Amino acid sequence: MSHAAIPLAERLRPQTLSEVVGQQHLAGKEGVLPKLIAGGHLPSIIFWGPPGTGKTTLSGILAREVGLPLFSLSAISAGVKDVRDVIAKAKEAGKAVLFIDEIHRFNKSQQDSLLGAVEQGIILLIGATTENPSFEVIRPLLSRCQVYILESLQEEDLDRLVEHALTVDVELKKRNVKILEKSALYRLSGGDARKLLNLLELVVHYSSSDPVEITDREVMRIAQQRLALYDKGGEQHYDIVSAFIKSIRGSDPNAALYWLARMVEGGEDPKFIARRLVILASEDIGNANPNALLLASACFQAVEMIGYPECSINLAQAVTYLAASPKSNASYMGLKSAQKAVRDYGDAPVPLHLRNAPTGLMKDLDYGKGYRYAHDFENSFAEQEFLPDRVAGMKFYEPGQNTREQELRKFLRERWKEKYRY
Numbered sequence: 001m002s003h004a005a006i007p008l009a010e011r012l013r014p015q016t017l018s019e020v021v022g023q024q025h026l027a028g029k030e031g032v033l034p035k036l037i038a039g040g041h042l043p044s045i046i047f048w049g050p051p052g053t054g055k056t057t058l059s060g061i062l063a064r065e066v067g068l069p070l071f072s073l074s075a076i077s078a079g080v081k082d083v084r085d086v087i088a089k090a091k092e093a094g095k096a097v098l099f100i101d102e103i104h105r106f107n108k109s110q111q112d113s114l115l116g117a118v119e120q121g122i123i124l125l126i127g128a129t130t131e132n133p134s135f136e137v138i139r140p141l142l143s144r145c146q147v148y149i150l151e152s153l154q155e156e157d158l159d160r161l162v163e164h165a166l167t168v169d170v171e172l173k174k175r176n177v178k179i180l181e182k183s184a185l186y187r188l189s190g191g192d193a194r195k196l197l198n199l200l201e202l203v204v205h206y207s208s209s210d211p212v213e214i215t216d217r218e219v220m221r222i223a224q225q226r227l228a229l230y231d232k233g234g235e236q237h238y239d240i241v242s243a244f245i246k247s248i249r250g251s252d253p254n255a256a257l258y259w260l261a262r263m264v265e266g267g268e269d270p271k272f273i274a275r276r277l278v279i280l281a282s283e284d285i286g287n288a289n290p291n292a293l294l295l296a297s298a299c300f301q302a303v304e305m306i307g308y309p310e311c312s313i314n315l316a317q318a319v320t321y322l323a324a325s326p327k328s329n330a331s332y333m334g335l336k337s338a339q340k341a342v343r344d345y346g347d348a349p350v351p352l353h354l355r356n357a358p359t360g361l362m363k364d365l366d367y368g369k370g371y372r373y374a375h376d377f378e379n380s381f382a383e384q385e386f387l388p389d390r391v392a393g394m395k396f397y398e399p400g401q402n403t404r405e406q407e408l409r410k411f412l413r414e415r416w417k418e419k420y421r422y
Contacts, residue, residue: 007197007198007201008165008169008171008172008197008198008200008201009193009194009197009198011169011171012161012164012165012168012169012197013057013060014054014057014061015061015064016061017031017033017034017037017058017061017065020054020057020058020061021054021153021157021160021161021164021193022053022054022151022153022154022157022193023053023054023058023150023151025151026058026148026150027054027058032148033058033062033148037062037065037066042062042065042066042124043145043146044118044123044124044125044126044144044145044146045059045062045125045126045127045145045146045147045148046103046126046127046128046129046133046137046142046145046146046147046148047059047126047127047128047129047148047150048129048130048131048132048133048147048148048149048150049130049149049150049151049152050130050150050151050152050191050192051130051192051194051195052153052189052191052192052193052194052195052196053150053151053152053153053191053192053193054150054193055101055128055129055150056099056101056128058150059097059099059126059128060099062097062126063097063099063126066097066124068093068095068096068097068124069089069090069093069096069097070096070097070099071086071089071090071096071097071098071099072098072099072100072101073086073098073099073100073101074100074101074102075100075101075102075103075104075105075106075110076101076102076105078100078110079110080109080110080113083098083110083113083114084113086098086123087117087122087123090117090122090123091122095121095122095123095124096122096123096124097123097124097125097126098114098123098124098125098126099126099127099128100125100126100127100128101128102128102129102130103127103128103129103133103136103137104129104130104131104133104136104137108138111137111138111141112138112140112141114141115140115141115144118141118144118145119144125144125145127145133147152190152191152192153191153192153193153196154191155186157193158182158185158186158189158191158193158196159182161193161196161197162179162182162185162196162200165197165200166179171201172200172201172204175204175207175210175211175212176210176211176212177204177211177212177214178211178212178213178214179214180213180214180215181214181215181216181219182214183216184216184217184219184220184223185199185200185203185214185219188219188223199219199223200214202222202223203218203219203222203223206222207222240259240262240263240266241259241263241276243255243259244256244259244260244263244273244276245276245280247259247323248277248280248284248319248322248323249280249284249327251323251324251325251327252323253319253320253323253324256319256320256322256323257316257319257320260273260312260315260316260319264308264309264312264315270303270307270308270311270312270315271300271303271304273303273315274296274299274300274303274315274318275300277296277299277300277315277318277319277322278293278296278297278299278300280296280322281293281295281296281297281322282331282332283329283332284327284328284329284332285322285325285326285327285328286328286329286330286331286332286400287328287330287331287399287400287404287405287408288325288326288327288328288330288400288402288403288404288405289325289326289404290404292321292322292325295317295318295321295322296318296322298318299314299315299317299318302314303315326402326403326404327400327402328399328400328402328405329400330397330398330399330400330405331397333398334396334397334398335396337396338396341391341394341396345388345390345391346390348388348389348390348391349388350388351385351386351387351388351389352365352366352367352368352369352370353368353369353370353371353384354368354371354386355367355368356368371384372384379415381415383415383416383419393419393420395420395421399412399422409422
């Protein structure tokens with residue numbers, strides 16, 4: 001492959017820690033990585049941070065610094081067999097570095113397959129992830145790794161990257177590039193070094209001026225669309241989803257539509273959006289408006305049937321309806337309260353009168369004895385104990401202060417006059 005055919009970001013990939021732009025808390029002179037290398041003891045590591053911040057670059061540099069063979073796997077395509085093959089090769093070599101990109105995509109069994117080799121020191125694991133490893137990496141593996149957080153590049157870092165590229169890259173120097181405006185370059189790259197360099201190369205390649213004069217207008221014209229407004233595989237994905245959900249929860253349909261538009265324009269999976277709406281309908285609206293769950297579920301079905309771009313209309317309807325609905329998290333909080341009781345009081349036995357009695361022996365043991373069939377009584381209600389003795393009388397559900405749940409409160413108060421005091 002010719003030098004010009006290699007993407008600019010790859011041509012300029014740092015080969016030493018001193019060449020790394022940004023991440024000074026890790027790669028700088030006083031950073032932790034030079035100290036680890038100098039001390040001769042490098043632990044298994046997980047680099048957590050947004051795309052384009054240097055996770056892959058740092059992994060390659062560390063492998064070279066420790067002088068060990070480097071094997072790389074992508075969690076998107078690799079499986080347990082691939083991990084075992086690398087472990088076998090590492091045993092032959094005595095020890096090796098295994099770099100796993102997007103390690104959060106490994107399932108539990110795949111992550112389990114790494115444990116023994118990491119524990120025995122056969123593998124020096126370096127994983128890269130855009131996801132919070134506390135949630136995506138199994139605890140036994142996480143406990144064997146040191147987690148280092150990488151940060152989005154700041155404007156001064158981006159300045160250094162661009163200046164370096166224009167100074168040292170042969171292909172760019174041929175075009176005599178002059179940057180008159182940089183706002184669009186930086187805005188579209190979003191702190192992602194790889195996107196910045198590749199966008200710069202794209203603009204230079206397609207520019208008709210000689211010398212190349214980069215302006216915001218020229219960048220937008222050539223890019224044709226805002227390439228980095230939304231990164232559905234990175235940190236911004238979660239920030240925008242969070243803003244989206246909080247806007248609906250906060251009953252602001254205008255903000256909710258804006259964040260929906262950001263996701264739609266960014267190519268987010270519409271089923272992901274619809275699933276979040278189904279969850280929100282119960283978590284944040286619940287019995288304050290039971291129709292919310294019905295509409296959210298119908299929206300999910302519509303999204304599956306129709307797909308982009310038309311399904312964005314269905315999403316917009318559901319989003320505005322949910323945002324404009326009364327809110328209650330009473331059922332969700334009731335579940336959380338009940339779960340706490342389960343943890344606090346353990347697996348309490350089911351009361352005998354509530355147990356099923358399909359056999360004669362079970363009937364002889366009084367399974368089901370004393371159960372009062374609700375429909376045999378007035379208003380289809382017969383007061384009796386439905387909780388185990390350990391948690392008897394505990395109230396988990398407290399209806400919210402909204403019209404519909406006040407009706408539920410009235411219903412429960414009439415039936416449970418003394419026990420639960422609704």
